[in-house]
Amino acid sequence: MPTATFLPDYRKVTVPEGATLLDAARAAGLSMNVVCGGQGKCGKCLVFIRDGTASFDREKYRRFFSEEEIARGACLACQATVVGDVQVEVPAGSLIQEQKILVEVPGMKEIPLSPAVRKYEVRLDPPSLEDTNPDLARLLEGIERQGGPPPNRVYAPLGVLCYLPQVLRRSGWHATATVALVPGGYRLSSVEEGNTTERLYGAAVDLGTTTIVAYIWSLTDGRTLATASNYNKQISCGEDILSRVNFSRKSGLSRLQQLATESINEALTTAADAAGIDREEIFEVMIAGNTVMTHLLLGIDPAYMIAEPYIPVVRRMLSTAAGRIGIAAHQNAGVYTFPAVSNFIGGDIIADILATGMAEREEATLMVDIGTNFEAVLGNSDWMLSCAGAAGPALEGGEVLFGMRANPGAIERVRIDPDTLAPSFSTINGVRPRGICGSGLIDLLAELFRACVIDRTGGINLEIDHPRVRKGRYHPEFVVAWEAETSIRKDLVITENDIKNLIMSKAAIHGACMTLLDAAGLAPGDISRICFSGAFGNYLNKESAVTVGLIPETPLERVENIGNGAITGANIALVNRRRRKELDELAQRITYIELNADPSFMDRYTSSCFLPHTDFTLFPHVQQMLEACRARQGVRSWQA
């Protein structure tokens, strides 16, 4: 079998002939950036053949490479197959890198500590011929005396019964029992010798499609002990949800389930180590994930969710024991997954809602969670509407020539001087730019619009006589950074095509927001808060988001970034059992609007496919600002 060697660190693997370089890289333990899931569509898995050959149709994928890259032997790893020994250089940009992962916990102060799992220290009278109460009954009665639940409501798993007699006797009848509130009663999760009541921990997990975030809590005093985050290892089976489901259909569900638990366990282990606790002392795990992720984690087939009529197997909150699905916690620890509204509005969104507190307020809140897909929820304590749709990959850097995720070197903030058209920008980690991430793209769109470089459809005005405005190879483009300023050895540009993709993405989101508002009969001014959840929203410049019409125009002070709402929601549900109990009811009362079935959505979408919107009266401040900008630079006005 041929050998593939990966530079720069010379990792070697032998692979069968015909394997793709991507397979080989995975076998070599490299995490490649497979945005399109290895379909040859994103061009992000760029590698260079240094020695030897691989079979690759360079003409077909030409558009992904510069001349110079071609000269260096550029290939798409997912489309190139091994034909003999080969030496491959993997540029840093093609590897998944540490991404900004959100870990703050805003707004947690008001949540009272009231966990669903408690420890009871019991001192029991040893049995005697006069007192022949069995061990279990004796223990349960002891628990009840400590203020615990009545014995007949506590279920004791066989596993606990097997070691119960030894623990009780060895400890001299002084033990600590862990009792968890479970649907329909209580469960005796464990019995330990002596007093361990101080050591009761819980974990909250955000099981994202891309990243996992875990928090470890002390459930006796409500402190956060440690946090950790890492990538979802399922990425190797496809970047987005659809490709994961397809993978599970082809290659089986168990692999994905295993990767999900592995990813969670890795985060739990890191956090537990940092907190200096034993994972065995984690007695409850609260997991927020979207509907597909939740299905995959629990080993439930998600196949019926991705095609009409889009039916999930289960919507409600599920609980199981950690040992059943291999979660690295106490084996009887309760693992809870958030309920869902539909296959599109999953547990992560319910967690978002919990994090915003919108279900407790009288005024209406609009919550938007943006990724490749977006979800929007509008409502208050009385009613709630939701919808979801595809925003397209543009906001996450896909389908944009120099788009990238929020990794080091990504331009995340941009300003353009309207007079000189000179951009100033900042990148993640402050290194030289190699691409633009979502928040940078929205900034760029807003700035190009303000500077009158693009018209309201996003068309670049080539009549502008400026070196940064030029006719590119396929599309008109604007140079954001000259070759010398970048780390990629080419001019970093945004093309008219990129801009149009971005406008379509923002239009889908704005159209969805308007659909919810119209369904509720509200105007943008009636919203008391707009909350962004998720990584994208967190770095987004609010003003740019309004300028381009990504969200309805509202006073900026009403726009809030709640950060990673999924983990916040999971934290809340972990530490407060009442909030957790309300989740099913909350999910039940959320009305889901199917945008595809709503004929007026297309209308709203089309009217949003314009900067900021076809109807300027919805954006009075943007209109004022724009008129001011245009007046100031009459030179480049449209009459040119």
Added chain:
Amino acid sequence: MTESSDEGLAIREVRLGATRAEGGTREVSYVIGGERALPFSGKRPERLLVALEICDDPRFWPPVVRDYVGDLSNDPGEWARAAERTYGADLVRLNFTSTKQRGFDAFDAIAATTEEVLAATTRPLIVEGSNEPELDSEVFRRCGEGGEGERLLLGTAEADRYRSVAAAALAYGHAVIAQSPIDVNLAKQLNILLCETGVPQDRIVIDPYTGALGYGFEYSYSVMERIRLAALAGDADLAMPMISAPTDTLSVREVREAVPADQDAMAVAWEFYTAYSAFVAGASIVCVRHPRTVERLKKALEV
């Protein structure tokens, strides 16, 4: 509710054609628009115009019309004259179908034909210029030049090719047809783009694109109604008069496959129902191709 039976806000007035006093050579000029109510329900009758379409290359024209007008189809000047004098059209719409042929480069003929048709007619003229984006700037310039001072209604601007028409209209003082594919938002967007290019709002006529009766006409009908309603409710970007040209009407199966004896009747019925409905939906100008439809429509507007 956006509509109201009371007088709403007015549709902007657009002047077409220029008399000698106005710097052109027309005997009359028309003002369209100005309505403040839904079609046929205002206090004042609408200013409605029926245009007969002619072309400079009959190879690209419906056979039923070619057969009916005979030799006229080879002589745009005579055809235009007959349109006014014989068939009673309020105005002529001249289509440069010649630009459909591959490798077209007879730009001089464009200006010449425009002038010829202007000379043959006494009323305002609609000119439908280029059919091919690559030819746009040259063709529109020639049409524009040929009709300088005559305040032509020049077509067609679309969202991704509006700059050439707009430039020609601005340079030579014409009005512009803004065509969008049956969508009220796209119609509005195009109007905004044109305005931002410098075309004054009172020189834009909206063409929301008209599908043939039985072949999607209902979409066009509703979009026209929506445009009109939005305008009456105060949307300045949609408050332009509309033009409707159900150009596919004579190619539909019903007309093509009609028994020869019925073919003219079927062609006229099909055009008539489509065009009259367009008036009811709010069009100020309807364009038809069969000469007999013109007369039917003129009569229909009197009852």
Added chain:
Amino acid sequence: MAMKALDIYKNLPKTNCKKCGYPTCLAFAMKLAVGKAEIEACPDLDPETKTLLGGVTRPPVRLVQVGAGERSVAIGEEFVLFRHEKTFYHPPGIMVQVSDAWPEDKVRSAVEVVRDTVVHRVGQDLVLTGVAVKNESNRPDRFAETVALAGGGSSLPLVLIADDPASFEAALAISGHYRPLIHAATGDNWQALAALAKRYGCPLAVRASGPAELAALAGKCADAGAPDLVLDPAPRSLRDFIAAATEIRRAAVGRTEPALGYPLYLDAGSFGEIDTALAAGILKYAGIIVTPPLSPASREAALTLRQNIYTDPQKPIQVTPGIYPINEPGPSAPVLLTVNFSLTYFTLLSYLDASRIPCYLFVADTEGLSVLTAVAGGKLTETLVADSLKKFGVVDQVDHRRLVIPGYAAPLSGKIEDATGWKVLVGPRDAADLPGYLEKEWKA
């Protein structure tokens, strides 16, 4: 005025019990607000709430049935002034008028045309609705005979047009069981006619000029026991009809004058412009249109217009996706990609048919969206094209791998090539230019 979903919701039990068939009370309220659900579906409402909500969600224009049996026609039950606001539900009945002063043969053949004319269009059979018999002989017996000749109402729905109650008596003796429409009750004869309508359970047309007068007369007839009314605003001109009809429909759907909540009547023969009147009646709210016999061309155009206007704009007629051979194509014929938006498809079809160029029309499922909107909305994608190529077995039908895509889909050309491995040719944007394009560009 219609109520907003949230206002309706405030009156519902908010238990989300799902007994109404909707997942939440709010979902139910949203359907009620657009008239797509029945208030009765929620079992947990007290009677007052039901009346309150029923009053604002019940159809503002009464449903009136004319005729009995298979070819009877239901008109009214409309909710909106403009079809884009929701849809128009009940297409007007087109009634061909005969006279009792005509010779028998003439009557008979006019009736036959109504009975037998069928226009097949996009999966629907379009027919003329019924016959209107006019009493011009001034003789009740003659009137009754002609009514009998027209089938007496047993096969085709009838309109009985006369002034004199005695004529109606005679005609109703024959046709009364078949719910003919009685035309028309006026300020003079309404008592007698309302009594007849009540006795036979027939719909009754009331005629008065001006909406106020109509409302007053309709109110009286309804009180007299004739609830199924049709309003004839007695227009002096067509313009007059359009204005009056608009005013009446507006009052009805705005629920400002319940006595105007009935379908409308139009006599298309009274203006000397039959086609114009037919079109105006179809477009502007007529429920019953009486017309003199029509030429084949007028008939087909009018029925088509009626079908178009009464198509639900939210459920446009969609073409079934698939591969359609046009003009008997061979394996080297071009494959033309298009969408299943009916307008696009039919326009294309008519030009291709006319051109006689053999080809395959490859219709992808864009859920009824046009090319432009489907591209913009991400409904027409390279994946869809690739999957559909496979699904429809296109490879087995042609011996080449070249695909002509619509001009508006040009941005997708590269992606489609990648996804399908087919060579993509970008065609014109205008269907009319397609035949010319094929002649020049397609070399098999």
